[in-house]
Amino acid sequence: MQDFLLFFAVGILAQLIDGALGMAYGVISSTVLLSFGVSPAAASASVHAAELFTTAASGTAHVYNRNIDWKLFWRLVPFGIVGGVLGTYVLTSFDGAAMRPFVAAYLTCIGVYLIIRSFTHRPSKPVRAAVVPPLAAAGGFLDAAGGGGWGPIVTTGLLGAGGQPRYVIGTVNTAEFLVTLSVSLAFLFSLLTGHWEEADDLSTHALAVAGLIAGGVIAAPFAGYIVRILSTDTxxxxxxxxxxILGITQVWGILSGS
Structure with a gap:
């Protein structure tokens, strides 16, 4: 029950930030799971299982509020799915202990990037069509392989390329549901075919996943309120x-052998 309440709180925090900024649910949830000793593949699978519910709730809200650029949506989804499935295959092909330092370092880099991003304001300019496919593919791959990254890569990339914030955040959040679904199905396929040898780790974290789902779904409608309280940069x-902090703690623990 303690695990459920902890990850319920994590789910609320992560979804409030994700809904307000268009990023960070997967990164926060994965980082916390990894800090509790969960293997990278199990952490990514758990987060994507939770995101099936939270992205559905968030996407529905964005559709209702007409925050979607459907042309951009259909350009993002195919490449995001391809990148996500490839990332899942890579993550489930290696031993969790061997992957942990790389995933922890990647998430730490994302944290540094978000801080730097808060101090950087790029001038607006039209988003070139050629930017979307590689951005979506990279976002899908890193989202699956690192347990988070779709929002930090795709949202910030599109905003940096001159995209209008309202439609970028709404479209990226909504597209994330289909990318998450494809990644979850890829994890399931790996499990059923025996490709993923460490899948047994999943059953021990069911309460944590349930907490992430419950907290995320409850928090999804309230992201707009958080935007009014705190600035995007904050x-x-x-x-x-x-x-x-969490990522550096993990890297230090790995290097020190603890």
């Missing part, structure tokens, strides 16, 4: 700092 700095 939220980016807070979540970036949290991820850096």
């Amino acid at each position: 939220l980016l700095r807070l979540v970036g700092s949290l991820i850096c």
Whole structure:
């Protein structure tokens, strides 16, 4: 029950930030799971299982509020799915202990990137169509392989390329549901075919996943309120700092052998 309540709180925090910024649910949740000793593949699978519910709730809200650029949506989804499935295959092909340092370092880098991003304001310019496919593929791959990254890579990339915030955040959040679904199905396929040898780790974290789902679904409608309270830059700095602290702690523990 203690695990459920802890990850319920994590799910609320992560979804409030994700809904407000278009990023960070997977990064925060994965970083916390890894800090509890969960293997990278199990952490990514757990987070994506939870995100099936939270992205559905968030996407529905964005569709209702007409925050979707459907042309951009259909350009993002195919490449995001391909990248996500490839990332799942890579993550489930290696031993969890061997992958942990790389995943921890990647998440720490994302934390640093978010902090830097909060101090950087790029001038607006039209988003070139050629930017979308590689951005979506990279976001899908890193999201699956690292347990988070779709929002930090795709949302910030599109905003940096001149995209309008309202439609970028709404479209990326909504597209994430289909990318998450494809990644979850890829994990399931790996499990059923025996490709994923460490899948037994999943059953021991069911309460944590349930907490992430419950907290995320409850928090999804309230992201707009958080935006009114705290500025985007403040939220980016807070979540970036949290991820850096947790990520550096993991890297230090790995290097020290603890």
